[in-house]
Amino acid sequence: MRKTKIVVPIMLTELAELEKVSVSDYRTADIVEWRADFLSADEILEMAPKFFEKFKESKILFTLRTVREGGNIQVSEKKYLQILKEILTYNPAYIDVEFFTHGPSFAALKDFRDKMVLSYHNFDEVPSDLTNRLIKMHEEGTAFVKVAVMPERECDVLDLLQITRDMTLEYGDHFISMAMGDLGRLSRISGYLTGSCWTFASLENSSAPGQISLKETEYILDILEK
Amino acid sequence: MRKTKIVVPIMLTELAELEKVSVSDYRTADIVEWRADFLSADEILEMAPKFFEKFKESKILFTLRTVREGGNIQVSEKKYLQILKEILTYNPAYIDVEFFTHGPSFAALKDFRDKMVLSYHNFDEVPSDLTNRLIKMHEEGTAFVKVAVMPERECDVLDLLQITRDMTLEYGDHFISMAMGDLGRLSRISGYLTGSCWTFASLENSSAPGQISLKETEYILDILEK
Numbered sequence: 001m002r003k004t005k006i007v008v009p010i011m012l013t014e015l016a017e018l019e020k021v022s023v024s025d026y027r028t029a030d031i032v033e034w035r036a037d038f039l040s041a042d043e044i045l046e047m048a049p050k051f052f053e054k055f056k057e058s059k060i061l062f063t064l065r066t067v068r069e070g071g072n073i074q075v076s077e078k079k080y081l082q083i084l085k086e087i088l089t090y091n092p093a094y095i096d097v098e099f100f101t102h103g104p105s106f107a108a109l110k111d112f113r114d115k116m117v118l119s120y121h122n123f124d125e126v127p128s129d130l131t132n133r134l135i136k137m138h139e140e141g142t143a144f145v146k147v148a149v150m151p152e153r154e155c156d157v158l159d160l161l162q163i164t165r166d167m168t169l170e171y172g173d174h175f176i177s178m179a180m181g182d183l184g185r186l187s188r189i190s191g192y193l194t195g196s197c198w199t200f201a202s203l204e205n206s207s208a209p210g211q212i213s214l215k216e217t218e219y220i221l222d223i224l225e226k
Numbered sequence: 227m228r229k230t231k232i233v234v235p236i237m238l239t240e241l242a243e244l245e246k247v248s249v250s251d252y253r254t255a256d257i258v259e260w261r262a263d264f265l266s267a268d269e270i271l272e273m274a275p276k277f278f279e280k281f282k283e284s285k286i287l288f289t290l291r292t293v294r295e296g297g298n299i300q301v302s303e304k305k306y307l308q309i310l311k312e313i314l315t316y317n318p319a320y321i322d323v324e325f326f327t328h329g330p331s332f333a334a335l336k337d338f339r340d341k342m343v344l345s346y347h348n349f350d351e352v353p354s355d356l357t358n359r360l361i362k363m364h365e366e367g368t369a370f371v372k373v374a375v376m377p378e379r380e381c382d383v384l385d386l387l388q389i390t391r392d393m394t395l396e397y398g399d400h401f402i403s404m405a406m407g408d409l410g411r412l413s414r415i416s417g418y419l420t421g422s423c424w425t426f427a428s429l430e431n432s433s434a435p436g437q438i439s440l441k442e443t444e445y446i447l448d449i450l451e452k
Contacts, residue, residue, distance in 0.1 A: 019405070154391055154419045154420070154421075155388075155391060157419055158384070158387050158388050158391055158419060158420070160383075161384050161387070162384050162388070165380055165381060165384055182452060183419070183452075184417075185449070185450050186412070186416050186419055186450060188414075189412075190412050192412075193380045193383055193384060193409070194380070195380075206423055212449055216445075216449050219442075219445065220445075220446055220449070223411070223438055223446070224411050224412060224444050226408060226411075
């Protein structure tokens with residue numbers, strides 16, 4: 001059994017697209033991430049029942065990636081919370097909550113911590129306070145803590161691997177980390193060493209810079225995690 | 227062009243085997259390593275002219291890996307030096323010299339430093355003095371400095387990646403490092419980050435624990451070094 005779980009995002013830009021999606025394409029994904037932020041708020045709530053019905057055999061991670069954290073949707077705090085609350089009624093395996101951008105929503109959803117992937121994305125750099133941010137997020141007691149950062153130099157990637165390892169040794173196996181871009185690719189396949197629990201792999205178009213395809217990720221992890 | 231060069235070892239155990247070797251199997255290897263230590267000293271010297279003729283289109287690394295450094299041949303210092311001297315007459319691209327095990331031979335061959343892969347192998351651990359050993363080896367001014375060590379824990383591998391990166395930044399692009407065993411596999415494909423110049427990949431049977439096949443290594447490096 002593979003140590004690092006593979007999450008495959010699905011990014012639908014129109015309601016009609018859901019029908020064309022072939023669930024079997026996602027059959028080897030450990031988790032399907034519905035990156036809902038390619039739709040409007042109303043479209044998300046309209047699509048939700050059909051999406052969760054269609055993927056009822058899959059573990060679903062619901063993610064509303066906002067513009068400030070590199071995503072596509074711009075919503076008020078109120079609307080962000082409202083969408084997450086409604087999605088929770090469909091009982092997804094996990095929901096992503098942007099800790100530093102949507103603190104109030106996180107506070108309002110604390111009862112669902114066992115479903116939460118508390119996330120932080122930095123598309124500019126690997127911030128020097130990353131360790132403190134990770135500890136802060138860890139202390140909230142969510143299922144997972146996820147960080148995605150942008151390395152500027154090789155050492156940034158190596159530092160992230162080391163930080164993830166230290167966090168895992170210190171606080172346990174619930175961290176997910178990735179360095180984005182071409183430089184960061186190694187971080188997407190090094191979970192067996194660092195303890196990073198998940199890796200995000202694309203079916204076709206990637207949902208973040210430096211992402212590797214599902215097929216390639218499976219091939220590489222099967223070699224590294226022999 | 228691939229940043230990390232792929233070295234493929236060839237380990238012949240009998241004189242008659244050379245004829246059966248298909249040179250085209252090695253055509254995508256950047257360097258062919260003749261791991262001669264699977265033969266006796268006399269067999270090596272007898273095979274040499276045919277080997278160098280057969281692989282005249284390839285860059286050849288000649289390696290006599292002694293028992294003390296994880297290899298198969300046990301020879302006196304005198305015999306070790308005699309073999310290397312004779313092999314040098316065939317003008318291989320590189321020769322491996324075990325720095326800490328065969329210091330006198332290294333001293334006697336200093337004129338060939340531009341062909342030398344100065345090597346150190348530790349099959350037990352990642353020694354705490356690894357950085358000092360690397361600096362000491364670097365100071366000898368050889369073409370490459372190669373270390374292969376055995377990690378006991380995940381942090382050992384991450385430390386090796388960091389040390390290799392630091393060495394490369396400090397002293398330039400002539401280090402080759404690998405952590406052996408299953409744990410160390412990531413180090414065999416992370417040259418684009420650490421600066422490790424070569425990786426050793428097997429055609430079929432691996433010549434060191436944790437080695438990845440040539441085909442797999444090419445596939446992975448083409449993804450990571452995009």
